[in-house]
Amino acid sequence: MKAAILTLSDKGARGERADASGPALSSWLAERDVETVRTGIIPDEAEQIGRTLVEWADSGEYDLILTTGGTGVSPRDVTPDATVGVLDRLIPGFGEVMRRKSLEKTPNAMISRAVAGIRGRCLIINLPGSPRGAVENLEAVWPAVPHAVAKIQGDPEECAPVHGSGAPGMGAIGRGKAVSFVAKSGTGKTTLLEKVIAELKGRGWRVGAIKHDAHRFDIDHPGKDSHRLTAAGADTMLVSSPEKLALVKRHDASPPIGELIAAYFGDVDIVLTEGFKKGDLPKIEVHRKERSTTLLCRGEENDPSLIAVASDEPLELDVPVFDLNDAAAVAGFIEERFLSRGTARQAG
Numbered sequence: 001m002k003a004a005i006l007t008l009s010d011k012g013a014r015g016e017r018a019d020a021s022g023p024a025l026s027s028w029l030a031e032r033d034v035e036t037v038r039t040g041i042i043p044d045e046a047e048q049i050g051r052t053l054v055e056w057a058d059s060g061e062y063d064l065i066l067t068t069g070g071t072g073v074s075p076r077d078v079t080p081d082a083t084v085g086v087l088d089r090l091i092p093g094f095g096e097v098m099r100r101k102s103l104e105k106t107p108n109a110m111i112s113r114a115v116a117g118i119r120g121r122c123l124i125i126n127l128p129g130s131p132r133g134a135v136e137n138l139e140a141v142w143p144a145v146p147h148a149v150a151k152i153q154g155d156p157e158e159c160a161p162v163h164g165s166g167a168p169g170m171g172a173i174g175r176g177k178a179v180s181f182v183a184k185s186g187t188g189k190t191t192l193l194e195k196v197i198a199e200l201k202g203r204g205w206r207v208g209a210i211k212h213d214a215h216r217f218d219i220d221h222p223g224k225d226s227h228r229l230t231a232a233g234a235d236t237m238l239v240s241s242p243e244k245l246a247l248v249k250r251h252d253a254s255p256p257i258g259e260l261i262a263a264y265f266g267d268v269d270i271v272l273t274e275g276f277k278k279g280d281l282p283k284i285e286v287h288r289k290e291r292s293t294t295l296l297c298r299g300e301e302n303d304p305s306l307i308a309v310a311s312d313e314p315l316e317l318d319v320p321v322f323d324l325n326d327a328a329a330v331a332g333f334i335e336e337r338f339l340s341r342g343t344a345r346q347a348g
Contacts, residue, residue, distance in 0.1 A: 001149060003029055004062040006052060008079050009129065013043040021068040021239060023302060024131035025138065031278040032142075033256040035060065038268070044070050049082035055257040056060065057122040063149045065122055069129035071114040079126050080113040080331055087117035087124065091148070094125060094141045101140035102133070116141070121153050141305055157230070166179065177338045178261055178271040179307075180279060182296055183286035188324070193274055195327030200270065201329070205339060208268040210260060212275025215281035257281060269339055280305055284334075287311040290323065302315055308333055 002291070005025050011017035026036040033282065038056070042048050050069075050210030055064055061227050070079030084090070094116035114126035117140050127134040127155045180197075183189040193209070200207050222231075229247055237248045247264075255263075259278050267269050273281065277296055297303035298317060302332050310315060312324040322329045 001034045001063045002037050002061065003064040003066060004047075004056050004069045005035050005036055005040075006040070006056070006065065007041040008049060008067060009041060010043045010076065012041045021127075021129060024135055024220055025068065025127070027090045027139065030136050031182050032280060034064070040316045041231060042171075044076040044078055045058055045230050046078040046082040046085075046224065049079060050086050053083060053086050053124060055121070055171055057119040060121070062122055063153070064145065065124045066127055066134075067124070068127045068134045071112050073111050073113065077113070080115045083115055083117070083124060086119055087115075088119050090115060090117040091123075094144075097141050098127075098137040101137065102128075116154055122150055123149050139301075139304065146280065166190065177269065177283050178257075178265075178273060179334055179338065180273045180276045180281040181286060182275065182277040182283050183234040183288075184292050184296065187286045187288045187291050189274060189286040192270060192324065192327060192330065195274060196331045199327050199331035199333065203335065205270060205335070206268040207266040208261075208271040210257070210276075212273065270334065272334075282307045284308045284310060284330065286324065287313075287315070289313040307329045307337070 005022045007019045007022045009019070012019050022039050022041070026039065035069070038061070040052065042052060044131060049070075053067075056062060067079055067083065070077045076308040092115075095112075095114050096113055099109050099112050102112065112128065114128070116123070118124070125138070125141065127137050175230035176298050181189045181193050197207050197209060226237055226239050226246075230250075239246045239271075257273065259274055259341065261271050273305060275281075277283070283303065285295055285306060285308075287295055287309055289312055295309065295315075297305055298309075306319055308320045308322060308330070309315060310322045310324045310326075310330055313320045320333065322333065
């Protein structure tokens with residue numbers, strides 16, 4: 001996904017105030033593998049705002065345009081008015097969710113007029129002018145953004161609920177069924193994950209796994225023919241045998257998790273990932289009391305994609321809490337929530 005960020009500020013456009021919201025949004029998007037390819041700062045002038053949105057959206061270069069600033073009720077707050085004037089269709093739910101989220105912190109959220117909608121093949125979302133408010137509002141609606149962009153651009157796949165017992169749910173990527181296991185280092189998420197994989201395999205499901213590595217790694221080794229081919233400059237190198245295959249593919253940046261799942265996991269029932277704590281897949285956090293007293297997803301950041309916790313101590317949370325050592329219960333939760341027996345494939 002490619003994004004553009006437009007900051008609306010009279011003082012910022014005159015160089016009297018540094019833009020903090022644009023960089024904050026760009027950083028937040030980068031953590032989710034979304035590239036910000038254009039930014040701009042212009043004054044709170046409705047005509048100029050509308051003209052800029054039309055130019056950017058109609059260029060075909062961006063999937064998502066975020067505006068920050070000018071969503072209130074002061075005389076110079078004209079961003080929603082300018083945005084509505086250039087949209088093909090409104091998406092009221094985005095503004096409703098952002099206001100509801102902000103009301104948890106301030107009653108002033110009631111006077112926000114932020115809107116979101118579609119122009120051509122582009123999703124446009126208004127966000128507040130403060131860095132914190134902009135990020136918090138984007139976080140609130142983000143679970144629906146990748147799917148909305150896909151649908152706007154012609155994805156024919158039917159919508160499916162993310163939540164619900166026994167529903168064939170999908171992650172926010174809108175393609176395939178996937179769950180991320182996240183934790184602080186040394187908590188034991190790999191141990192739990194391998195047990196859950198074994199449990200699901202034992203129940204007849206085909207399981208895919210993705211490991212996130214923030215550093216450079218090598219699975220090919222000097223001296224092997226495959227390594228020589230890669231070292232010679234092959235951009236993609238595949239080793240195939242009667243039992244399995246291995247793919248080594250070079251890239252400049254790690255592809256979004258949704259692209260990886262869509263490209264390589266079409267033959268499995270569920271994909272379980274280790275890591276991707278900043279991603280948008282449904283998450284199960286692994287917690288060990290001796291490792292940390294706080295959670296990644298229920299600390300300063302209230303991650304809306306958290307669906308369960310596996311812990312070695314009792315916790316009172318707004319999501320189910322499972323015993324860290326009860327892999328069968330965790331596997332059962334995943335099976336009930338994401339897998340439909342009618343769509344099972346025979347595991348080989």
